[in-house]
Amino acid sequence: MSTKKPHGNREATPDAKAVPPQTPRPETATSAPGAPGAPSAPSAAADGAAPTVELSRRRLLGTVGAAGAAGLVVGAAGGVIGASAARGDAPAPLTTIGSTRVPFRAERAAHQAGITTPLQASGHLLAFDLAPDAGRKAAAALLRRWTRTAQDLMEGRAPAHDTAVAADAGPSSLTVTFGLGHSFFDRTGLTKQRPVQLDPLPDFSADALDPKRSNGDLWLQIGADDALVAFHALRTLQKEAAPTARLRWQMNGFNRTPGATDRPMTTRNLMGQIDGTNNPKPSDPDFDTRIFVDRDADTTWMRGGSYAVVRRIRMLLDDWEKRPRADQEKIIGRRKDTGAPLTGGDETTPMRLDANRPDGLPVIPANAHARIAAPETNQGAALLRRPFSYHDGFRDDGAPDAGLLFICWQADPLRAFTQIQRKLDRGDALSPFLRHEASGLYAVPPAPESGGYVAQPLLEG
Ligand SMILES: C=CC1=C(C)c2cc3[nH]c(cc4nc(cc5[nH]c(cc1n2)c(C)c5CCC(=O)O)C(CCC(=O)O)=C4C)c(C)c3C=C
Numbered sequence: 001m002s003t004k005k006p007h008g009n010r011e012a013t014p015d016a017k018a019v020p021p022q023t024p025r026p027e028t029a030t031s032a033p034g035a036p037g038a039p040s041a042p043s044a045a046a047d048g049a050a051p052t053v054e055l056s057r058r059r060l061l062g063t064v065g066a067a068g069a070a071g072l073v074v075g076a077a078g079g080v081i082g083a084s085a086a087r088g089d090a091p092a093p094l095t096t097i098g099s100t101r102v103p104f105r106a107e108r109a110a111h112q113a114g115i116t117t118p119l120q121a122s123g124h125l126l127a128f129d130l131a132p133d134a135g136r137k138a139a140a141a142l143l144r145r146w147t148r149t150a151q152d153l154m155e156g157r158a159p160a161h162d163t164a165v166a167a168d169a170g171p172s173s174l175t176v177t178f179g180l181g182h183s184f185f186d187r188t189g190l191t192k193q194r195p196v197q198l199d200p201l202p203d204f205s206a207d208a209l210d211p212k213r214s215n216g217d218l219w220l221q222i223g224a225d226d227a228l229v230a231f232h233a234l235r236t237l238q239k240e241a242a243p244t245a246r247l248r249w250q251m252n253g254f255n256r257t258p259g260a261t262d263r264p265m266t267t268r269n270l271m272g273q274i275d276g277t278n279n280p281k282p283s284d285p286d287f288d289t290r291i292f293v294d295r296d297a298d299t300t301w302m303r304g305g306s307y308a309v310v311r312r313i314r315m316l317l318d319d320w321e322k323r324p325r326a327d328q329e330k331i332i333g334r335r336k337d338t339g340a341p342l343t344g345g346d347e348t349t350p351m352r353l354d355a356n357r358p359d360g361l362p363v364i365p366a367n368a369h370a371r372i373a374a375p376e377t378n379q380g381a382a383l384l385r386r387p388f389s390y391h392d393g394f395r396d397d398g399a400p401d402a403g404l405l406f407i408c409w410q411a412d413p414l415r416a417f418t419q420i421q422r423k424l425d426r427g428d429a430l431s432p433f434l435r436h437e438a439s440g441l442y443a444v445p446p447a448p449e450s451g452g453y454v455a456q457p458l459l460e461g
């Protein structure tokens, strides 16, 4: 029986902080009005006119989004048309979404942002290859540049020579996460330092992988609750890669926008399922050991870091949508409306894997996806799923080119992703509706101390 409590993926986590909407962006003091990054209007706090507005509970919960209810400043700001706006004063912020800031390095955790951060509405994944003449020194300079810029952007600070694409918005929970692929170590003369955890993933029978959209020396994950903020970070960091690294592939994804539901809920994927329920939770006693590299690990520069497996998984939606709902629910092992296990209860009720029907067959079928993937049937193996959905138009046959940018985090990919995917590959009822089209495995070092850059101990060690 599953004993884990569902995590969902809208739950506040230790590295997400809601900044009160009135907190001015740091550039406020130095940016001239109208300059790139300068706010278009002073905040309510800046002029001391915090409005009191009536905010319905429904709307309030709907706007909490990624930050969770804890971060919302009730009564100080909110509502579509605040009292101060009606008086002609500075308008009140609509929500806290724009002003929510995620620290590059969490106070009590060494890992980078974008791992335990709640799902964001907009995402970009990018892989770069180092230029033929770029070695370890150039790679170090690039990671230094990228780290500094990512920190600025995540704080809501505009970079030099800014394009103004994100000028009016706050940080909007922007995160930038950096990873190193298997080939990075050969390219930089660091082959001996490459962790065994980066050994290539095995082939799986359902794989139809495109090498041009797989792997890469360097990997970036960008997420934000605003599409313009996310694009702005993408473009800024892509330009900064030159001349050291060239884009190898890029994928764009999305999740539900905070506030789209009337209360914080686990998101749905493009098959319509509630997806993310039984993720490990940061409050689980074994969370850190499962997801992050041990603080005593031999690979010292990875201590507190994690490994990301990235799979572009196309969904065969034409086939899936033809299946009756009851079949779809048996394929997953959970109800489509509530996400509850087929053995009863609600979304948070543990699955009863040993429950049988009167005819002796298991209530949650033997090939149900959730059963086959569960830690109980995988020697305790668990991973943190943090995906984006994607839709890249329609294929020549009219089928949607859509699915999941499946990203999962773990301390050891062999014991987590590979273990579970091997089992899914052998007999998962969901597999006939999926095609794995691209794959990547990346070492994601811990966040640097103040003034340092990602992977500095590796590159300067
Ligand atoms: C190798 C790991 C996994 C891949 C690949 C994967 C793909 C995939 N999954 C869904 C939809 C759902 N998955 C659910 C649960 C679930 N999936 C995995 C692993 C992989 N999924 C795990 C470890 C679990 C948790 C199992 C458990 O402990 O109960 C669910 C149920 C709800 C939930 O817990 O999130 C759904 C729905 C899709 C659509 C997909 C590929 C596109």
Ligand SMILES: [Fe+2]
Residues within 6 Å of the ligand: 369, 373
């Ligand atoms: Fe799954």
